[in-house]
Every structure is written in C-alpha cells, then in structure tokens.
Amino acid sequence: MKKRVISLSLAAAMMLTMTGCGNKNSEKASGENLQLSWFTTNSNMPASGISDIMAEAAKETGVTLKSNVSKNTTDYDQAFTLMMSSGELADVISISSDNADKYGRAGALVPLDDLIEKDAPNIKKYLDENPDVKRDLTAADGHIYYLSFLYDTDAMNVSMGWFVREDWINKLGLKDPTTVDELHDTLLAFRDKDPNGNGKKDEVPFFSRANDPSELLVLWGAEKGYYIKDGKVKFGPVENEYKDGYKNIAQWYKEGIIPILSQTV
Numbered sequence: 001m002k003k004r005v006i007s008l009s010l011a012a013a014m015m016l017t018m019t020g021c022g023n024k025n026s027e028k029a030s031g032e033n034l035q036l037s038w039f040t041t042n043s044n045m046p047a048s049g050i051s052d053i054m055a056e057a058a059k060e061t062g063v064t065l066k067s068n069v070s071k072n073t074t075d076y077d078q079a080f081t082l083m084m085s086s087g088e089l090a091d092v093i094s095i096s097s098d099n100a101d102k103y104g105r106a107g108a109l110v111p112l113d114d115l116i117e118k119d120a121p122n123i124k125k126y127l128d129e130n131p132d133v134k135r136d137l138t139a140a141d142g143h144i145y146y147l148s149f150l151y152d153t154d155a156m157n158v159s160m161g162w163f164v165r166e167d168w169i170n171k172l173g174l175k176d177p178t179t180v181d182e183l184h185d186t187l188l189a190f191r192d193k194d195p196n197g198n199g200k201k202d203e204v205p206f207f208s209r210a211n212d213p214s215e216l217l218v219l220w221g222a223e224k225g226y227y228i229k230d231g232k233v234k235f236g237p238v239e240n241e242y243k244d245g246y247k248n249i250a251q252w253y254k255e256g257i258i259p260i261l262s263q264t265v
Contacts, residue, residue: 038065039083039090065092084108095146104145111143123147168195168203180219180248187257205257213249216258220245 058064068090073079103109116124127134137144177183187205214224222245223236236242252258
C-alpha cells in the first residue's frame with residue numbers, strides 16, 4: 001500500500017505558503033501546474049467538483065484538486081474502506097480522527113510532522129502556541145497524521161462575520177452600523193425604504209444560511225452553552241444576557257426585520 005499525505009488542511013496551507021512572499025506568479029508551484037487527487041464525500045463539497053474558492057486558489061498557486069470519488073457516493077465509510085483496501089490512496093484525504101490514528105500507526109499514511117515543520121509555518125506557529133491542540137492531534141505513536149477543523153472562535157471570527165449590503169447603505173444614505181441599535185435601525189430602513197428601487201416593499205432585511213435564531217444571541221453578549229469566564233465554568237442559557245437576547249430576537253421577528261427561523265423564538 002503506497003503512502004500519501006492525508007491532510008486537506010495542510011495541502012491548502014502549503015498552497016498558501018507558496019504565495020506568502022515575493023512575486024506570486026513566480027511562486028506558483030515552481031512555475032508548474034500540479035494536480036492532486038482528493039478524497040472527500042462532504043455534503044458541502046460535492047465529490048464531483050471543486051468549490052469556487054478552490055478554483056481561485058488553483059489560479060493563485062498552480063495547484064488543482066481533483067476528486068477521485070464518484071459524484072454519486074454518499075457513504076463515507078464505505079468509500080473510505082474501498083480506497084484503503086485498494087492500495088491506491090488519494091494525495092489528499094478528508095479523514096476522521098479515528099481513521100487517521102488507526103491507519104497512520106499502521107504505516108498506511110505519512111506523518112505530517114516534518115511537512116508542518118518545513119512547509120507550513122502558520123500551522124506550526126499555531127500548534128506551538130496551542131500545545132493542547134497539538135496534543136489532541138498527536139497519535140499514540142507521537143506523530144500527527146491529520147489536521148482537524150479547529151473551532152477557535154477568537155481566531156476565526158474574521159471568516160464568520162455578517163455582511164451588510166454596501167450598495168443599500170449608500171442608496172439610503174446610511175452609515176455602517178457599529179452597535180446593536182444601529183443594526184436594528186439599518187434593518188428597519190432596508191425593510192421600509194425600498195433600497196432595491198423597484199417601488200415594492202419586498203426587501204429581506206436579514207437572512208442567514210444557518211436558519212437559527214441563536215446565532216443572533218451574540219449581539220447581546222449571550223452564550224449558547226457552557227463556557228469558561230474568569231476561570232469559572234458558566235452556562236449561558238441561565239444568564240440574563242440569554243433571556244434578554246431572545247426577548248430582542250422575538251421583537252425583531254415581530255417587526256419583520258428577521259425571517260421565520262427553524263427554531264422557536
């Protein structure tokens with residue numbers, strides 16, 4: 001069974017590393033186009049194709065990912081077992097932590113330690129600064145065989161924020177909202193002042209792919225579950241901020257500035 005590098009996260013990080021300094025055109029995979037096979041059955045990333053983000057990354061780096069899984073495949077475990085038993089592994093594999101540990105220690109996968117050390121300075125820096133994360137990623141034999149998604153809210157907020165229609169802001173002569181009250185007033189203006197200019201009151205002031213009202217709780221400083229503050233474990237739903245948050249969410253719904261969501265407000 002031939003060995004392959006398994007981590008999609010590492011591959012992406014290495015692609016970014018290649019364009020991290022100097023002239024980006026001259027850094028494109030040493031001037032060559034590189035195509036890597038990719039095993040994934042993630043519902044958000046169809047096996048039959050590559051996302052627009054990956055397509056843009058390919059333009060910048062010269063590295064293209066091509067799925068090696070049938071577009072009709074939906075059973076990850078079955079597809080993974082077939083690939084591993086065939087001995088023909090993809091260059092990049094979306095893998096569970098249990099499988100990474102199992103097959104890594106069996107010698108079927110290449111440890112990522114040296115690659116992280118040499119070619120992924122940002123990942124190395126993060127692991128050095130977060131030894132608890134590094135410990136969780138390290139298998140019993142002392143090697144790292146995969147990189148997981150890390151739900152680090154503080155570090156990832158930049159990719160999880162809300163977006164406001166700048167053209168609507170400009171059309172109505174508004175300023176970018178910086179407080180909860182300003183956001184409320186902006187959404188009201190979107191509802192009432194016809195920013196799309198069609199003479200109809202058909203604008204949707206706010207929508208969310210998550211379709212979950214609890215994501216708005218952060219506006220009122222509320223937490224959805226257990227969290228640690230000042231060294232103490234706390235539970236958000238029993239705190240006043242949580243109650244205040246849902247009270248305001250209910251009011252926003254009544255005003256028609258947020259839609260009907262999947263959970264009861």
